[in-house]
Amino acid sequence: MRTRVKFCGITRMNDALEAAALGVDALGFVFTRESKRYIALENACVIRAALPPFVACVALFMDDDAVWVAEVLKKFGPDYLQFHGNEDAGYCDSFASPYLKAIAMGAAQNVAAFAAKYPGAGGFLLDSHAVGAAGGSGETFDWTRVPRDITRPLLLAGGLTPDNIADAIRQVQPYGVDVSSGIEAAPGIKDSQKMRKFIEEVNRVSA
Numbered sequence: 097m098r099t100r101v102k103f104c105g106i107t108r109m110n111d112a113l114e115a116a117a118l119g120v121d122a123l124g125f126v127f128t129r130e131s132k133r134y135i136a137l138e139n140a141c142v143i144r145a146a147l148p149p150f151v152a153c154v155a156l157f158m159d160d161d162a163v164w165v166a167e168v169l170k171k172f173g174p175d176y177l178q179f180h181g182n183e184d185a186g187y188c189d190s191f192a193s194p195y196l197k198a199i200a201m202g203a204a205q206n207v208a209a210f211a212a213k214y215p216g217a218g219g220f221l222l223d224s225h226a227v228g229a230a231g232g233s234g235e236t237f238d239w240t241r242v243p244r245d246i247t248r249p250l251l252l253a254g255g256l257t258p259d260n261i262a263d264a265i266r267q268v269q270p271y272g273v274d275v276s277s278g279i280e281a282a283p284g285i286k287d288s289q290k291m292r293k294f295i296e297e298v299n300r301v302s303a
């Protein structure tokens with residue numbers, strides 16, 4: 097089966113439409129205000145309304161106030177929430193909406209034990225554990241540390257680029273991949289050629 101692709105940190109209409117035309121499965125919109133890729137709710141709603149069918153929209157948060165998450169849910173209507181901070185399962189489940197939980201792949205991280213604490217999560221995004229950055233760092237982690245026996249979908253993230261995505265898929269065989277910095281010209285500004293090359297590489301290795 098083709099590896100699913102999520103482009104994260106979308107802030108511009110043209111980037112979203114180009115990504116959709118390339119066949120991306122999901123787009124990520126960062127609603128946590130500390131991010132360099134933060135998008136205003138109103139702008140995200142305009143982009144979402146212009147997307148063709150079957151492009152899933154994911155709303156990212158990091159230890160945000162539940163009231164803010166609820167407002168985004170109501171107005172933006174994401175297909176998935178994605179939590180990047182220290183949110184516990186009770187908080188994640190409280191929105192009664194499908195969600196992904198990010199796992200920071202620090203040296204001591206035990207993916208199976210972590211996942212067991214989130215029975216309501218639809219999947220897990222394995223991200224690098226960069227100092228001072230909860231996501232979107234552009235740094236890879238040691239892919240040999242991804243366990244093979246997790247039954248729920250795993251998305252590989254962290255430092256993926258058009259140049260390393262083929263090796264990453266061959267080695268990890270994830271359900272999906274998530275990329276932000278590796279397809280950018282600058283934070284929040286996607287690069288058309290990098291987006292295209294990334295999708296071409298995914299299609300080449302997972303066809």
Ligand SMILES: O=C(O)c1ccccc1NCC(=O)[C@H](O)[C@H](O)COP(=O)(O)O
Binds near residue numbers: 104132230232
């Ligand atoms: O992208 C951000 O700025 C961000 C900020 C705070 C929490 C999460 C954030 N991004 C999460 C993502 O899903 C990224 O796509 C993921 O971390 C991979 O990023 P990259 O290494 O830049 O491809």
